Amino acid sequence: MMPVFNPSPVQKISFRNRQIFVKRDDLLHPDFSGNKARKFLYYFNNLPQHIDTIASYGGNQSNAMFSLSAFAKLKKLKFNYYTRPIPFYLKQKPAGNFLAALNNGMNIIEINSPNEIPEEENTFFIKQGGAEPYAEVGLKQLAQEIDDFALKQNFSNLTIFLPSGTGATAVFLQKNSRFRVFTTPCVGNEDYLSQQFFELVPNKKNHPQILNLHKKFQFGRPYPEFLKIWTELTIQTNIEFDLLYDPPGWLALMRHFQILQEPVLYIHCGGTAGNQTMLSRYCYNKIGSYCK
Numbered sequence: 160m161m162p163v164f165n166p167s168p169v170q171k172i173s174f175r176n177r178q179i180f181v182k183r184d185d186l187l188h189p190d191f192s193g194n195k196a197r198k199f200l201y202y203f204n205n206l207p208q209h210i211d212t213i214a215s216y217g218g219n220q221s222n223a224m225f226s227l228s229a230f231a232k233l234k235k236l237k238f239n240y241y242t243r244p245i246p247f248y249l250k251q252k253p254a255g256n257f258l259a260a261l262n263n264g265m266n267i268i269e270i271n272s273p274n275e276i277p278e279e280e281n282t283f284f285i286k287q288g289g290a291e292p293y294a295e296v297g298l299k300q301l302a303q304e305i306d307d308f309a310l311k312q313n314f315s316n317l318t319i320f321l322p323s324g325t326g327a328t329a330v331f332l333q334k335n336s337r338f339r340v341f342t343t344p345c346v347g348n349e350d351y352l353s354q355q356f357f358e359l360v361p362n363k364k365n366h367p368q369i370l371n372l373h374k375k376f377q378f379g380r381p382y383p384e385f386l387k388i389w390t391e392l393t394i395q396t397n398i399e400f401d402l403l404y405d406p407p408g409w410l411a412l413m414r415h416f417q418i419l420q421e422p423v424l425y426i427h428c429g430g431t432a433g434n435q436t437m438l439s440r441y442c443y444n445k446i447g448s449y450c451k
């Protein structure tokens with residue numbers, strides 16, 4: 160079987176005078192990258208033979224939607240995406256993940272509720288979010304790449320950090336890695352995330368350690384402190400991070416850095432195709448200086 164990905168590069172950066180390694184999963188593949196690509200890897204080699212279409216359901220700016228559109232394009236499959244009614248401004252002027260997915264040939268279908276999704280022949284439906292046991296396959300490979308990196312560098316210890324949404328990436332990585340994985344919840348609170356871990360991996364020994372933020376943030380909302388650390392990261396590292404998960408991720412990592420055993424490896428989970436629309440929201444809310 161052909162390997163879909165070569166190992167993604169690891170880059171050493173200096174941020175706020177700390178040396179940190181960054182696993183550049185955003186560079187995994189030119190068209191199909193980030194942790195969504197890791198999660199969907201399983202389907203690269205395991206789709207039913209007879210299908211000519213994949214389908215999914217979710218938000219109109221989701222990173223998973225864009226990744227699935229890239230996946231479909233690479234596999235030469237059609238991609239039907241079901242979503243709730245799309246706001247007029249986005250239809251008028253597609254942007255961000257939505258535009259990128261349309262450019263990959265996504266066929267968008269507006270519905271009012273998920274029960275309206277039809278069962279179609281020769282179509283394979285891929286669920287995004289929630290419990291995703293199939294995702295473990297690609298994350299096993301990520302754990303192996305990290306192990307190879309540590310071996311090459313002669314590191315007997317390594318602390319892995321990444322931000323969590325559903326927690327699937329972090330928990331499957333921890334289950335398959337000999338190093339400790341730390342994470343922070345970007346979507347719900349600590350209880351939600353810990354519950355997600357239990358759903359996917361019953362043994363608590365295999366759960367990542369959760370690091371909390373100094374206050375509660377609502378997912379997907381623009382916050383001045385998010386834009387501040389994101390801008391600082393861009394200037395100091397020259398790497399474009401994602402605006403949804405990476406700002407809370409880096410805030411939590413910096414807040415708890417003293418308790419972590421170095422060296423630290425931060426996983427860049429991709430998602431930067433959504434930055435354009437997030438920056439417009441910062442602009443609209445008059446946060447930062449990105450608007451002219």
Ligand SMILES: *Cc1c(COP(=O)(O)O)cnc(C)c1O
Binds near residue numbers: 193194223328404
């Ligand atoms: C989806 C996503 C995450 C969260 O992944 P989970 O497996 O849901 O925890 C983190 N970062 C980026 C950029 C993502 O797109």
